[in-house]
Structures are given as structure tokens and as C-alpha cells.
Amino acid sequence: MLDDRAKLLLKALVERYIADGQPVGSRTLSKASGLDLSPATIRNVMSDLEELGLIASPHTSAGRIPTSRGYRLFVDTMLTVQRDGFETPALMPDQPQKVIASAANLLSNLSHFVGVVMTPRRASVFRHIEFLRLSERRLLVIIVSPEGDVQNRILFTETDYSQSQLIETSNFLNSHYAGMAIEQVRSRVQQELVSLQTEIATLMQAAVQVSTEALADDQNEVVIAGERNLLSVSDFSSDMGHLRRAFELFEQKTQLMRLLDVSSQAEGVRIYIGGESQIVPMQELSVVSSPYEVDGQIVGTLGVIGPTRMPYDRMIQIVNITSRLVSNALSQSK
Numbered sequence: 001m002l003d004d005r006a007k008l009l010l011k012a013l014v015e016r017y018i019a020d021g022q023p024v025g026s027r028t029l030s031k032a033s034g035l036d037l038s039p040a041t042i043r044n045v046m047s048d049l050e051e052l053g054l055i056a057s058p059h060t061s062a063g064r065i066p067t068s069r070g071y072r073l074f075v076d077t078m079l080t081v082q083r084d085g086f087e088t089p090a091l092m093p094d095q096p097q098k099v100i101a102s103a104a105n106l107l108s109n110l111s112h113f114v115g116v117v118m119t120p121r122r123a124s125v126f127r128h129i130e131f132l133r134l135s136e137r138r139l140l141v142i143i144v145s146p147e148g149d150v151q152n153r154i155l156f157t158e159t160d161y162s163q164s165q166l167i168e169t170s171n172f173l174n175s176h177y178a179g180m181a182i183e184q185v186r187s188r189v190q191q192e193l194v195s196l197q198t199e200i201a202t203l204m205q206a207a208v209q210v211s212t213e214a215l216a217d218d219q220n221e222v223v224i225a226g227e228r229n230l231l232s233v234s235d236f237s238s239d240m241g242h243l244r245r246a247f248e249l250f251e252q253k254t255q256l257m258r259l260l261d262v263s264s265q266a267e268g269v270r271i272y273i274g275g276e277s278q279i280v281p282m283q284e285l286s287v288v289s290s291p292y293e294v295d296g297q298i299v300g301t302l303g304v305i306g307p308t309r310m311p312y313d314r315m316i317q318i319v320n321i322t323s324r325l326v327s328n329a330l331s332q333s334k
Contacts, residue, residue: 001052007078009033009045010054014066014074018309021234023063068275068283071308075271081313091325093332096120100223103302103326108226110318113233113306114250118260119221120299120330125181126211129173131155131166131203139166143211146179153210161203169200173207182211222253222260235284235307242284255281260301263289269316269323274308284308288315290323294330302326 002010012033013024024032026042037045046064049055054070057063066074089110091102100117107115128144139155161169177185186208189201227250230236236243249255259279263270269290275283288310289303302323304315 002049002073005035005037006045006049008035009042010049010066010070011074011078013046013049013055013064014070014078017065018311021309023058023065025063028063066308068273068308071273071286072276075273075312079312079316081316089321089325091322091329093329096330099326099329101225103322104223104225106325107302107304107318107322108229110322111304111306111310111315112226113229113304113310113315114227115225115302116256116260116305117223117302117326118257118264118300119223120294125179127178129178129207129211130170131161131207133161133163133166136160141207141210155206155210157203157206159202165200165203169203169207172200173204182208185211222256224250224253224256230306233307235309242282245282246285249281249285259287260289260303263287263303264291264298264301266291269320271312271316286310286312288312288319290319292323292326292330294327299330 009029013029016024016028016032026039026046029042029046030037030039046055049070050057050064052069053067054073055064056067058065089106091099091106093099094102096119100119104115104117107117109115125146126143127146127148130142132140132142134140134154137157137160139157139161141153141155143151143153145151173185177188180188189204189208192201227247230243230246236246259272262279263272269288272280272287272289274280274285280287284307285305286308287303287305289301291298291301293299303319304310306315
């Protein structure tokens with residue numbers, strides 16, 4: 001799509017804009033790129049890059065800034081990550097909650113942006129399940145996890161079950177499925193529906209569904225550190241609207257969870273740039289993330305959230321190193 005000269009100029013423009021935060025003019029670009037080109041030639045190339053949607057011209061300046069597409073091309077094809085000059089911090093084995101909190105602070109302190117860590121996913125397993133009839137077609141489902149955590153869920157049913165049916169169903173679930181992952185239970189219940197009484201089979205399916213939701217709600221927390229760092233980022237401090245939307249994202253956490261969940265399905269460091277998809281809801285934000293493991297199994301994701309104008313090479317190093325530190329600390333603290 002681009003010739004070598006255009007690539008070199010785009011790379012120089014993105015790097016200069018990340019460093020200075022100011023729109024880049026043709027004269028500055030001529031010096032930064034090291035190419036012996038006339039200002040007119042550079043203006044022509046920049047015009048071509050603008051037509052391709054890789055750079056844009058703010059109304060108040062003759063210079064150009066990168067777009068989301070420009071950042072994406074830079075990150076995917078032009079970014080070189082240096083492996084030296086980075087002091088490796090320590091993350092000591094401890095209780096998982098403390099490791100996660102320390103990791104979020106570490107990401108924030110090293111990046112000077114926002115550190116986010118999804119808590120480790122545990123297998124959704126129940127040790128005991130019980131039903132309590134509250135009123136007609138309204139039940140309380142009590143789910144006890146292997147760790148002894150208790151979750152209660154209200155279940156509305158089409159059938160009015162008797163207490164003896166509820167006891168029969170809980171006895172069946174506890175004797176056949178206790179200690180199994182909910183996903184396995186769901187699969188087994190589907191297979192055994194034919195041989196079970198219709199009423200109890202329906203109740204079991206409903207119980208498995210609410211158990212899945214209850215056990216999922218009990219985990220998948222996101223630990224966030226360093227939101228206040230965005231106050232000192234000019235891209236946000238100069239626009240209260242941007243800042244408010246960023247803080248709403250951190251408060252709601254739902255979109256953050258969705259993003260980190262997507263990241264956990266990929267290997268290695270991933271970069272999500274605001275504005276290029278629905279994954280990052282804000283044009284002005286980028287996320288650099290990586291999954292982390294316990295004993296070789298991916299159990300969560302961590303990352304740095306900051307402005308699209310961030311030093312991606314350094315963020316990649318920070319996220320990569322922190323994911324390895326978390327993996328080691330959690331594997332040793334088991």
C-alpha cells in the first residue's frame with residue numbers, strides 16, 4: 001500500500017507526535033525522517049497519507065497527527081521494541097489478591113498510565129446445591145463453592161414445585177454432579193434429560209443456569225490502579241469530556257471486562273487502539289494487554305490503558321514483563 005519513503009515519513013510522524021504531542025509539520029518531518037526531500041515533496045506524501053486515512057489535519061494547525069489507522073499500521077509494521085535499558089522489578093509470591101493488586105500498581109507506576117488486571121478465573125464448580133421454596137413458582141437456590149463461598153439466587157419457575165421435588169432434585173444434583181465444573185454438569189444434564197422426569201429435568205436446567213451466573217459473578221473482578229495519572233495527560237486534561245468518559249469506563253467495568261476477556265483468548269501482547277473497533281469504546285484510548293498463566297494455563301489478563309499517543313514500545317515491554325512476573329508469583333504461591 002505504501003512505498004518505503006511514505007512508510008518512513010509515517011513512522012517519523014507517529015514517533016514525533018508521540019514524543020511531543022504537537023501536530024507535525026513538513027519541515028519538522030524533514031529533519032525527523034533524515035530524508036533529503038524538499039518541503040513540497042513531503043507535503044505531497046503527507047497529502048497521500050491523509051487520503052489513505054492514516055493521518056489527519058487538525059483545524060487549528062498546518063501539521064498532521066496520526067489517525068487510529070495510522071497508529072495501527074505503525075504498531076503492526078514499523079514498531080521496534082528495544083529489550084535493553086529496562087530494570088526488571090520484583091513481584092513476590094503471595095496470596096492471589098495481593099499479587100493482583102501489586103501487579104496493577106506496578107503497571108501503573110511503570111507506565112504512568114492506568115494499570116488493569118483481571119483476577120484469575122477459577123473453574124465454576126459447586127460443592128453443594130439446595131432449593132428453598134419461597135412462594136408459588138419462586139425458589140431460592142443456594143450454591144456453595146468448594147472454597148465454602150455461598151451464593152444465593154432467586155429462581156422463577158413456570159411450575160410450582162413441591163418441597164419433596166426440590167429435595168429430590170438437590171439430592172440428585174449433589175450426588176451426581178458435586179465437584180464437577182458447571183460446563184460439564186450442563187453437558188451431562190442435556191444428555192440425561194430423556195431418562196429424568198420432565199419436571200425435575202426442567203428444574204435442573206434452570207438450576208445449572210443460575211449456578212453458572214452465580215459462580216461467574218463471584219469472580220472475574222477487575223483491579224484498576226492509577227486512574228488519576230490521566231489527569232496529567234494533556235490529551236485528557238485539556239478536554240473534560242474525554243476525561244469523564246474515561247472515568248465512566250473504569251467505574252462501569254463491564255466494557256473493560258469484555259475487552260480483557262477478548263485479550264485472554266490471544267497469545268502474547270495485544271494492542272487495541274480506540275476508534276478502530278467497538279472493543280475500545282473511546283477514540284482517545286489505547287490498551288496494551290497480555291494474558292497471564294498459572295502452571296501453563298491462561299487464567300486472566302492484564303494491561304495498560306492510556307492515550308492513543310503512548311510510547312507503544314515501552315508499554316509492550318512493561319506489559320510483557322509484568323505478565324511473566326504475575327505468572328511466576330501466582331504459580332509459586334499456590
